[in-house]
Amino acid sequence: MSYVEVARPHDAVAVVTLNRPERMNAMSFDVMVPFRDALLEVGADVGVRAVVVTGAGKGFCSGADQESAGIPPGLEGLPPPAYALRAMQLLEDVVLTLRRLPQPVIAAVNGAAIGGGLCLALACDLRLAAPAAYFRAAGINNGLTASELGLSFLLPRAIGSTRAADLMLTGRDLGAEEAERIGLVSSLHDDVVAAAVETGARIARLSQPGIELTKKSLQAGMAASSLEAHLTSEGLGQLYLRLLTDNFEEATFARKEGREPEFRDRR
Structure with missing residues (x-):
């Protein structure tokens, strides 16, 4: 068994x-x-x-x-x-x-x-x-x-x-x-x-790296010694996905077109 x-x-x-x-x-x-x-x-x-x-x-x-x-x-x-x-x-x-x-x-x-x-x-x-x-x-x-x-x-x-x-x-x-x-x-x-x-x-249905980074950020936030220290890591995560994927643009177009976004997680 x-x-x-x-x-x-x-x-x-x-x-x-x-x-x-x-x-x-x-x-x-x-x-x-x-x-x-x-x-x-x-x-x-x-x-x-x-x-x-x-x-x-x-x-x-x-x-x-x-x-x-x-x-x-x-x-x-x-x-x-x-x-x-x-x-x-x-x-x-x-x-x-x-x-x-x-x-x-x-x-x-x-x-x-x-x-x-x-x-x-x-x-x-x-x-x-x-x-x-x-x-x-x-x-x-x-x-x-x-x-x-x-x-x-x-x-x-x-x-x-x-x-x-x-x-x-x-x-x-x-x-x-x-x-x-x-x-x-x-x-x-x-x-x-x-x-x-x-x-x-x-x-x-959401961005795979976006979800994975959010999980890491939640855990890091619980263990962070200060808000100031944690803000930097959050900002780097946002920049990482903003620069390396077209997810933000896709989300914007999807809202205008009244549909669910389809995130490719790449450019």
């Missing part, structure tokens, strides 16, 4: 599904290693313009698998401290892979996103949710720290420091409606995967 499935419901949109529903798609290494590999594969496909990540069954991802975590590849023979460090680095690499993909990644959160599953959703560029979805920073409930896999970096940037502290220090569940209200997800949908694919198809 494959624990990760990849589908192409739209020519330019790939859907990567965590497929271990009996464990609510928990983060065993048997799931996370092929998940990372699938992300790298679709990321390298120039025909893929957007990526949707979701989970099979009732859960998006329930976090660490506490019953059958599996064995990370290539770590046999390491002493326990080194083994633990390498295993954690592998999971961190999954989060970084989501961030580094050139395409925008849309989380279609169909159910529970708990602990590391919340981190996976936050690592995506956009988040849509089903009405039954809920989110939990679970580490604190397990006698650990709630900070894991970038959660203390990503969550405050998504919903603000005060709301992030509320979730991380109490370990309470955040339902889908509240998640939409505070901006953790952009919208709720009964068929959240179909809505995410539709969003991906809309992205695919």
